[in-house]
Amino acid sequence: MGTMDDPRTVVHVDMDAFFAQVEVNDNPDLEGRPVIVGGTGKRGVVSTASYEAREYGVHSAMPMSEARRLCPEAHVLPLRGERYRDISRRIKDVLRSITPHVQSVSLDEAFLDVTGSLHRYESKRHLGQNLRNRVFEETELTCSVGVGPNKMIAKLASEACKPDGLLRVPDEEKVGFLRDLPVESMWGVGPSTRIKMNRLGIETVGDLQEIELGRLQSEFDHRAAVLRRRAHGVDPSPVKTEEETKSISNETTFPRDLTDREELENRMYPLAAKVGRRLRENNLVARTVKIKVRRGDFTTLTRRSTRGEPGSTTERIWESARRLLREVELDARGVRLLGVGAENLRRGGEQRDLFEDSRVKRRETINRIVDDINDEFGEGTLTRGRDRENLGTD
Ligand code: TTP
Numbered sequence: 001m002g003t004m005d006d007p008r009t010v011v012h013v014d015m016d017a018f019f020a021q022v023e024v025n026d027n028p029d030l031e032g033r034p035v036i037v038g039g040t041g042k043r044g045v046v047s048t049a050s051y052e053a054r055e056y057g058v059h060s061a062m063p064m065s066e067a068r069r070l071c072p073e074a075h076v077l078p079l080r081g082e083r084y085r086d087i088s089r090r091i092k093d094v095l096r097s098i099t100p101h102v103q104s105v106s107l108d109e110a111f112l113d114v115t116g117s118l119h120r121y122e123s124k125r126h127l128g129q130n131l132r133n134r135v136f137e138e139t140e141l142t143c144s145v146g147v148g149p150n151k152m153i154a155k156l157a158s159e160a161c162k163p164d165g166l167l168r169v170p171d172e173e174k175v176g177f178l179r180d181l182p183v184e185s186m187w188g189v190g191p192s193t194r195i196k197m198n199r200l201g202i203e204t205v206g207d208l209q210e211i212e213l214g215r216l217q218s219e220f221d222h223r224a225a226v227l228r229r230r231a232h233g234v235d236p237s238p239v240k241t242e243e244e245t246k247s248i249s250n251e252t253t254f255p256r257d258l259t260d261r262e263e264l265e266n267r268m269y270p271l272a273a274k275v276g277r278r279l280r281e282n283n284l285v286a287r288t289v290k291i292k293v294r295r296g297d298f299t300t301l302t303r304r305s306t307r308g309e310p311g312s313t314t315e316r317i318w319e320s321a322r323r324l325l326r327e328v329e330l331d332a333r334g335v336r337l338l339g340v341g342a343e344n345l346r347r348g349g350e351q352r353d354l355f356e357d358s359r360v361k362r363r364e365t366i367n368r369i370v371d372d373i374n375d376e377f378g379e380g381t382l383t384r385g386r387d388r389e390n391l392g393t394d
Pocket residue numbers: 014015016017018019020046047048049060061108109162163
């Protein structure tokens with residue numbers, strides 16, 4: 001099993017109740033009170049809740065109306081995207097002062113490969129604690145930090161010690177650490193895989209570690225070996241910095257396999273929209289659009305198309321993705337998973353002059369305005385026509 005000889009040391013950092021903590025910090029009267037941040041309008045959704053509000057059952061992605069019902073005394077605050085982004089940048093700067101090998105996952109989350117930085121610290125624990133201290137000194141915000149031999153273990157460790165915690169899981173303890181976790185906490189186990197696992201009597205990662213491989217193969221075929229290795233804490237995926245990230249992609253697994261082309265094309269739209277948004281957020285443009293299609297029998301194919309000039313509009317990504325999908329023959333196996341991605345990425349700024357076409361320019365502007373408003377008022381406040389057809393992604 002690959003990573004045995006020279007285990008890396010990977011750190012996962014995740015801020016605690018990020019948006020809510022920022023709001024409390026900026027308004028100390030809220031200290032110790034239930035605070036909910038999200039869309040405050042009629043159809044608003046909870047982005048996050050302080051740990052005090054979570055005790056009432058409030059959680060991310062819940063309709064705000066329900067959250068208010070569960071916790072009427074909560075302070076409900078609108079999103080302040082620019083503020084969170086600003087603090088996020090400062091956090092990432094702190095992380096990059098520890099090592100340049102930082103993979104930013106979201107505003108409040110990152111992986112660090114600290115293998116080459118360990119010699120500067122007394123121990124791996126010290127490194128983790130030092131990182132937490134530095135983030136706190138810079139932002140007065142608490143985070144949780146997991147330290148492990150790979151990304152999956154580090155992430156599960158930070159989740160296990162939330163909030164305001166530090167947990168190191170050494171390589172030789174990872175199997176035991178995973179044993180009691182629910183199997184769906186493992187990477188690559190989504191809702192439908194979990195149901196299949198439950199049918200085999202697998203509830204915990206420990207069950208998956210122990211089940212006879214033949215029985216696992218009867219249900220999962222060639223996937224069985226990978227699932228089994230993951231259950232033993234093997235995860236070779238590298239920590240990739242932004243420059244090393246060669247693509248941005250998004251995929252979704254459908255509750256049932258789809259055979260209708262038009263439905264598939266519609267399902268592609270929100271995927272393309274998310275890819276476009278992430279490109280624009282990172283000031284990137286892409287020359288290549290790719291799609292990934294996984295059929296009901298798990299055979300998977302990808303198709304790519306590359307254009308002369310790079311772009312980042314949702315319309316353009318969607319258009320290319322649809323054209324690529326038309327090259328794929330649909331049959332009785334149906335499609336269980338669809339992905340849309342962008343590759344051949346460049347910094348957007350240098351390419352500005354390539355967007356002289358005023359129609360393209362106008363769309364870029366509209367996309368940016370929609371992004372900004374959604375940042376301020378919650379995802380889904382403002383939509384680009386098609387988003388409105390309730391094409392939920394997962
Ligand atoms: P998370 O790290 O998932 O959540 P959190 O930091 O609020 O809480 P904790 O990590 O302690 O469990 O997400 C980080 C931020 O991303 C969160 O503060 C708000 C935002 N977010 C949303 O806007 N919508 C969501 O559905 C989720 C999960 C997060």
